[in-house]
Amino acid sequence: MSDTVKNTGLFALVAVLIIWTGYAESWNLALQILNMGLISAIMALGVNLQWGFAGLFNVGVMGFVAVGGLAAVLFSMPPVPEAFWAGGPRALGSLVVGAGVIVAAVMVMKKMAAGRKRNLLVVAVLVGGFFLFRALFDPAVDAIEAVNSASTGYMGGLGLPVILAWPLGGVLAAGVAWVIGKTALGLRSDYLAIATLGIAEIIIAVMKNEDWLARGVKNVTGIPRPFITPREIDLQKDPGFVETVTNLGLDPVTASSLYVKLSYTLLFSVVLIILFILAQRALKSPWGRMMRAIRDNEVAAMAMGKNVTKRHLQIFVLGSAICGLAGAMMTTLDGQLTPGTYQPLRFTFLIWVMVIVGGSGSNLGAILGGFLIYFFWIRVEQWGPDLMYFITSGMADDSPLKMHLIDSAAHMRLLTMGLILLLVLRFSPRGLIPEK
């Protein structure tokens, strides 16, 4: 069986699974799985770039996804002028001061000769700078949050079209990745893992607490939609639309929701296809070959005159940017930013399962893994309780064990994902579509 046949077969299998869901359950659910599958595939492409191409172990995917989501708010939400003029310039100014303090400390570190005098001066700059920063920053934040805190309480965004916010989300994530990469990439491989794990938690903590930025746990809702996506309610009011779908034998409410989901599918597919073509070209280019050479033997690549740290930084930033882009797309699809829902198991480790199962180093594999694992992630949640009902069908209905088992069956999906990861790593470490 040739590779093409096998790969086509695998993707056909995913298509059958999704269509079967639509047929047996509901087309809304099927399209929802398809849309999130597209986003998952993009995230998996980003992680595959880092791990499959360059062997970088990034366990902070969640952080970059969240930064992308934040960008969707910051760039596309309408501005809140009163809040901005109440404290915006001051808050931004003090952020600049804060950055200046760090730059000053780094300058002192680099310019002065090593010794106690330098260390003391660096500490003095940092401590003094911290208090200066807080003295400027805190009143500004209070002023912003005081403006109509129930409905806004933040500065709002720039009011750009949301499609523009997607690449900007990538840029923002790339900036964060650059800072992390600059500090952590020179270190050992598993230190990068720990550093990224930590930074992801910190990004979520910042998003939950800095209400002036994006309302924190109060959530931002009503994120604008892309230009081709109308609101369901408008479609249902549109006589032309209602007539068309009624002629097709559909009820207008369901049809409007399907129409909206399909328009997202279209947009996401375009993004995925562009990224896939780019990633494929990168893999086959001299640059991609160099990356894989570095991955397989760093010492040899260094001896050939390749700047390993620089290349690592480059691909780390690129991969994180793709995750940020996917994060912005996901927040747009949800229509809201809810920092409380970012969980490392869902947004970091699940993406890793996708990459490993699909086949690390293969772009097609990452995409397949994205669809397949997301499908199982959603479906196992439902199959778990079903299976439990079946297993416990012999027990008395009020038995506490039966009730407990059925209640906890939803947690089966974590177990299943772990099991899938371990089985693939053990018996098919190269994944479903191996790297060539």
Add this chain to the structure above:
Amino acid sequence: MDFLNALVALSNYVLIPAIAYGSQLALGALGVTLIYGILRFSNFAHGDTMAFGTMVTILFTWWFQSMGINLGPLPTALLALPFGILGTMILVLVTDRMVYRFYRKQKAAPVIFVMVSLGVMFILNGLVRFIIGPGDQRFADGERFIMTAREFKHMTGLKEGLALKTTQGITVVTAVLVVIALFWFLNRTRTGKSMRAFSDNEDLALLSGINPERVVVYTWMIVAALITIAGVLYGLDKSFKPFTYFQLLLPIFASAIVGGLGNPVGAIAGGFVIAFSEMTITYAWKKVLVYLMPENLEPSGLVQLLSTDYKFAVSFVILIIVLLFRPTGLFKGKSV
């Protein structure tokens, strides 16, 4: 100025909680460091193994409570602890046999081990939530305080009270005993010596006839005991929640790395460094400063450097600073 009251307030809100938290972190970090020294990978399933051990202990505690067995003023969990340790030992040994041994035989790269430990983490996380649920569990019983704030005020006549929780006392005493036992084991027994030899130089240890599989089994058993104790102490002191235990992974890793990975003394020092920095940076200092400053200079705000939610950021920043300036940690650990 009222130096005594300031000191009491400081002890009550910062020093005592930090010592208790530091002991818990130190025990957890010792586990990370031992696995790193002997099995040579960073175990991401550490937090969830800890949750598993605590869960088994909690289940036994509930069982004992339902039978009316208790330890009087001490929490029943102490009685259940040996069973929890046993359960965790069985779990890690089964995991090692079924998962890690295969990769050890293959001499797989450390990063593969890390990835495999992610899979184990997923499974344990699901298992714990499946058995005990994702919610908060409190299982401390017995006497709540060794000394309440009111008793202290009454005894000393000071304005500021000092409370000492039973769990804090138990944490420190247990941690000291466990650390003494561990160091005695590592330095004095034949098995302990072979473990250190294996950690220092694998090839040389193999040449001198040390059985690697035996060393690995002992390491896992010790790690299981350490983290179950750490987890139960943390759970008694605060509460048990699977997600919190997963998040503890970060400060525990930070402790082990700050101290120097592979170095047990470093792990203990690292635990306290992290605990004290988290506490001092996220504590609202107003209460202490009020006693120290002249009245007209009293601070108006809370004088909190960072909000409590940023405690992860603190351990992380310390981690980064140490990695940048002393990559092998405060005490010399492994740099490979």
